[in-house]
Each structure stands twice: as structure tokens, then as C-alpha cells.
Amino acid sequence: MSQISEDILIKKIRERDSSVMEIVYQKYALSLFGVIYNITGSKESSEELLQEVMLTIWQKIGTYDANKSRFYTWIVRIARNKSIDSRKTRAFKNEQKTQTHENIVSIVDNLKDNSFDSEYFDIVSFVEELNTKYLQVVKLLYFEGYSQAETADKLDIPLGTVKSRIRKALEILKKYLS
Amino acid sequence: MNIREYIESGILELYVTGALPEDQMEExxxxxxxxxxxxxxxxxxxxxxxxxxxxxxxxxKFNLPSLDNSLFSNKKQSQTKQTIYKLYRNISIAALLLLIPSLIFNAYQYLENQNSKRIISDLRNQESIFTDQIESLKTSSTIADSNIELLKQNETTRVTLKGTEKIESKTLAVFYNKSSGKLLIDRSILPEPPKGMAYQLWSITSMDPLTPVSSGMLNFSELNNNSLLLSSVDRNAIAFGITLETEAGADQPNLDQLYALGTI
Known part of the structure; x- marks a missing residue:
């Protein structure tokens, strides 16, 4: 059942078969939690938001268009938007504007804290290779939901550089995490 | 398209993070x-x-909270809605399936009803005709009974009126009751008068000089089945005559149109 294809999962959600939500959860919950946690910085809030994200997936599946994005991209967008809204309501708004570097540090800290498979994962080499400039792009594009143009503007770099940096960042991620 | 260059451009990474404009995402x-x-x-x-x-x-992932499945409790509602929807749909289909034969049956019933109404109307017309006929027969019967009663009386005598050449000299029977002055005429040999004309009965009280007194018009238009016509005549009559006159009748008989004449 866990090997069920993404297309089937989407189809069953559309058919209001709630049993598949557990499969979606098993498949994506930790990843979504990672996105939420790296935006809100609160594990308690992240747990609540994760449930809200699952509910939104269930309720809004009718708006998902496979021609416009991957399913994962769509659910990450839901998680990201909810997290950013939550962060704003919790008065983090002013801080996050000036603490890009601090947030990157917290991402790195989270990576370091997650030592359950450290035996197979050279976190030090990974973090060193994924230096700040690549992490910045990943953070803005992936966790903050910035567009390519907004990222270029935010970091004051050309559009093409955003592309090349995200490419490089993902190469590093693939190298260490695949 | 050079796939390698496309991959290396970084656009796929932007695509997965959702950072491209909508048109590029679709592309x-x-x-x-x-x-x-x-x-x-x-x-x-x-x-x-x-x-x-x-x-x-x-x-x-083992430290993740469990998924709150109660969030999706609307599954049941949805299923209930679907069940209700299916129920309504099935009822609608069943109703439609019943409605079509019902419409056909109703149309058939309507036509049958119209046909029945027409038959009832025809029967009512016939009933009306029959009623009229019965009334007519009753009247005829009453007249016939009255005539028979007159004929049965001892005072009633048979008088024969001799027909002129207009009725080929055939005789015409008349039954006269002097005491009541009533007269029954067998009109069967008289031809139907022309339009606008009628037979007039004359009581002749004296032959010298000839004194005819009108005893009324012989009405041919009603009671055609009754060959006997009843009339009242002058009790002093010694003879009777019948002439053809205008419908309004005449003061003096037109002897050129004399049809029958006979003494008592």
C-alpha cells in the first residue's frame, strides 16, 4: 500500500477516501515538518501546523492542478504559507527580515541535531560544502517561497546566478542525501 | 531541445521549489x-x-505526532452525502421510469376520457331524442285513446265525404258526434298540402242557400302519424266540406279547391 503511486493517491483523495491520508502522511510528514519547523522555529507549533496542512491537503485537493506543479511542490507551498502566516501572527515578522543568517544557522543546527543516521552521513563535510551562499538560495526559494526574481532582488544577484546556485545546492544535497 | 543543457540550467530545481512564474511552471x-x-x-x-x-x-519520523484522522471525519459526511446523492439519483431515475409510463397511461386515459365524453354526449342526445319520441308517442297515444273513446260512443256516426277529382274521387271517412260537435276525419287520402296552403273544414248548415261555416284548419304539420284529425264543428251542420286555402284560412270556401263534400 505504501508503494501506491502518487497519481493514485491524488485520485483517492479526490474520491474522498480518507484512508490514503495516512499514506500521504507517512510519505511526506517528516519533510513537511522540516519545512514548517525551519520557518516557525517552534516544534509545538510545527506539530499543530502539520495537522492543519494535512487537513488543507484533504480539503483543497480540488484546486491542485498537475499541469502547473508537482504534488510535492503543491503541499510544500501549503506548509510554507501556513508556517509564514503563523510566524507573522506570533510576532516573528520583524525579526525574520533581518535574521536571514541566523535562520541559516538554525537550519545547520537542525541538520547537526538530527544525528539518527550520522553514521552514514558526514554532516561536517555536507555543511562545509553547502556553504552559506547556497543555503541562502535554498532557504529563500524552498522555505520562504520566494520567486526566482524575488530571490535575485533579495540577494542582489543576477537571475542566472539564482539558477546556478540552486542547481549547485541541489547537486550537493543529492550527493549527500540520496 | 538539448536535454543536458536544460537540466544543467537549474530550471528544474526552480520548478521543484515552485519558484517559477505560472506559465513557465506549465511549460x-x-x-x-x-x-x-x-x-x-x-x-x-x-x-x-x-x-x-x-x-x-x-x-x-518516529517522534512525529500521529495523524489526527478525526480531521477527515467529513469522509463519513461525504459518504453520507454521496449515499444521499445516490439515493436521490436512484429515486429520480425510478421516478422518471415511473413517470414515462404514467404519462403514456395518462395520455391514453385522457383520450379514452374524451372518447367516453363524446359517447356520453351522443347517448344524451339520443336520450333526448328518445324522450321526445316517447313524449310524442304518449301524446299520440292520448289522442288515439281520445279518438277511440269518441268512436265508441253511440252518438258517433260514420259520414262519408265524396272526394272530388283532386283526390281521384276517393271517399273520405268522417266520424261525427252530434252531441259534442266533435268530428274525426280520416285524412289519409288527402295529399300533403303545398307550402303556404292548408285544408280548411267547413260545416254546412243550409244547402239553400248554401251556408258554409268555417270549422277550422286541418293541421297537417303535427301528429303526422295520426291519420285521424279531430275538429269541432257546428252542431247544426247538415254536411261537411274540405277546401284547400291559404294557411291563414278563408271566410268563404274556394269551391275551385273543393276536395271532398258529404252530407250527414
Missing amino acids: VTKRINEYPELKEEVEKIELALISFSEKAAGID
């Missing part, structure tokens, strides 16, 4: 569907991001 989706190599690369990027997020979560 990339189209290309991914066209080229399996692109799809494979996108899946790798996606897996890398998923792994990265999982590692950045700060916890392992």
Missing part, C-alpha cells in the same frame, strides 16, 4: 511529460529536497 510540466530524462531528474531533485527537509526537521 516545464509539459517538457517533463515529453522527456523521461527530465522526469527522472525532477524526481531526484524532489527526493533530495525531501531528504534535506527531513534532516532539517530536527526529529526523526
